[in-house]
Amino acid sequence: MKKLSVFILCLCSLSTLGQNTDLKKLVSDKADALEKQVIIWRRDFHEHPELGNHEFRTAGIIAKYLQSLGIEAHTGIATTGVVGILRGNKPGPVVALRADMDGLPVVERTNVPFASKVRTTYNNQDVGVMHACRHDSHMAILMGVAEILSSMKNELHGTVKFIFQPAEEGVEPGEKGGAEEMVKEGVMENPKVDVIFGLHINSQTEVGKITYRPGGTMAAVNDMQIIVKGRSAHGAYPWSSVDPIVVSAHIINNLQTIVSRNVNVTENPAVVTIGSINGGNRSNIIPESVEMLGTLRALSTSDEKLLIEKVKLIATKTAEAQGATAEVTIPYSNHYPVTYNDPTLTAKMLPTLQATAGAENVVLRPPVTGAEDFSFYQQKVPGIFFFLGGMPKGGNAFAAPSHHTPDFYIDESGFTLGVKALCNLTLDYMANPN
Structure with a gap:
């Protein structure tokens, strides 16, 4: 009886595998046919970008389209987020797919007919708005995935949850948003x-290629504020002061020893950066205090803890040694955990990416010290976040305009691979969730 049960299980597995092969051929055909429409969606989003928590037009378009596909759509999550739920006709796991929606306060300088001319107010300043990190393409790709998978509803072994997330790039001071708020509002319930997949297009990776990394792939980020308090004096009589500017200079220099002398950089990189220093308003007045703002980046939770402890210790003790005080706040306004690709899941799904793009086009990449709030989803369930090539074939990665800049540019021919990859990851995981 036991042998018979095993035999039946094997037959069922072979049947599912054969069925999945047929579905993936259908995915490829449908994705190729959808290429022009995905580009149209992307160009529309690009021409009409919206900042974090203000993606009202964008969310409306997405929700309406999901509903037209017969997908259950929920709106207003974490302000402007949209979640689509596609319930397959067969039992199985719940697979989440995520795309971010927000643009950046950047004035576009590209010479394309659909370039953004949008302006708005951000942090009390008049700014341009641009999809300078290609969230426009992420949304268009996921809409293509939704169309294809919804057409296969009768064959799906499980449920797909399409997460269109606002405010990945952050929000104005005093607001809340992004993946952390989506999670708090129950998007993972x-x-x-059971599992989540996401992608990010990259302007310095050639079209047709996918890059990935198991474990820590993007850094945890903490911003920080250091306020150094001394004693004010006339600039002509510095001996009467406890000069917070000089103390701050010593703190900045001493902070550089954290990465060079405390972090094992053979395992993971780390970053300690002071990006802003403000104090005083005249050349002949030593101020009473100085404010410094900076960022910390780490690829493991242990290194993240180390950076925070060392910054606090160095800043306070350096100030104390010179008769001043230092108040350190970490995080100051935002924190993202490490974007951590579950190693077991990554190994399991790697063949899917290789079969989709070609094994030679799926490349192991070094860790990235940039950060992604996709990490908040990965704190709840295993997930994979990978990178999709967007640089024209034969391009120079060092010359390609980087993300978050006015000249940022993406080759649209890479979108179809993104559609196929997310569809195939979903189908293969549903076929073998354990």
């Missing part, structure tokens, strides 16, 4: 998500 009802139905409970």
Whole structure:
């Protein structure tokens, strides 16, 4: 009886595998046919970008389209987020797929007919708005995935949850948003998500290629504020002061020893950067205090803890040694955990990416000291976040305009691979969730 049960299980597995092969051929055909429409969606989003927590037009377009596909759509999550739920006709796991929606306060300088001319107010300043990190393409790709998978509803072994997330790039001071708020508002529940996949297009990776990394792939980020308090004096009589500017200079120099002398950089990189220093308003007045703002980046939770402890110790003790005080706040306004690709899941799904793009086009990449709030989803369930090539073939990665700049540019021919990859990851995981 036991042998018979095993035999039946094997037959069922072979049947599912054969069925999945047929579905993936259908995915490829449908994705190729959808290429022009995905580009149209992307160009529309690009021409009409919206900042974090203000993606009202964007969210409306997405929700309406999901509903037209027969997908259950929920709106207003974490302000402007949209979640689509596609319930397959067969039992199985819940697979979440995520795309971010927000643009950046950047004035576009590219010479394309659909360039953004949008302006708005951000942090009390008049700014341009641009999809300078290609969230426009992420949304368009996921809409293509939704169309294809919804057409296969009768064959799906499980449920797909399409997460269109606002404010990945952050929000104005005093606001809340992004993946952390989506999680708090229950996006990973009802139905409970088992696994999540996401991608990010990259302007310095050639079209047709996918890059990935198991474990820590993007850094944890903490911003910080250091306020150094001394004693004010006339600039002509510095001996009457406890000069917070000089103390701050010593703190900045001493902070550089954290990475060079405390972090094992053979395992993971780390970053300690002071990006702003403000104090005083005249050349002949030593001020009473100085404010410094900076960022910390780490690829493991242990290194993240180390950086925070060392910054606090160095800043306070350096100030104390010179008769001043230092108040350190970490995080100051934002914190993202490490974007951590579950190693077991990554190894399991790597063949899917290789079969989709070609094994030679799926490349292991070094860790990135940039950060992504996709990490908040990965704190709840295993997930994979990978990178999709967007640089024209034969391009120079060092010359390609980088993300978050006015000249940022993406080759649209890479979108179809993104559609196929997310569809195939979903189908293969549903076929073998354990």
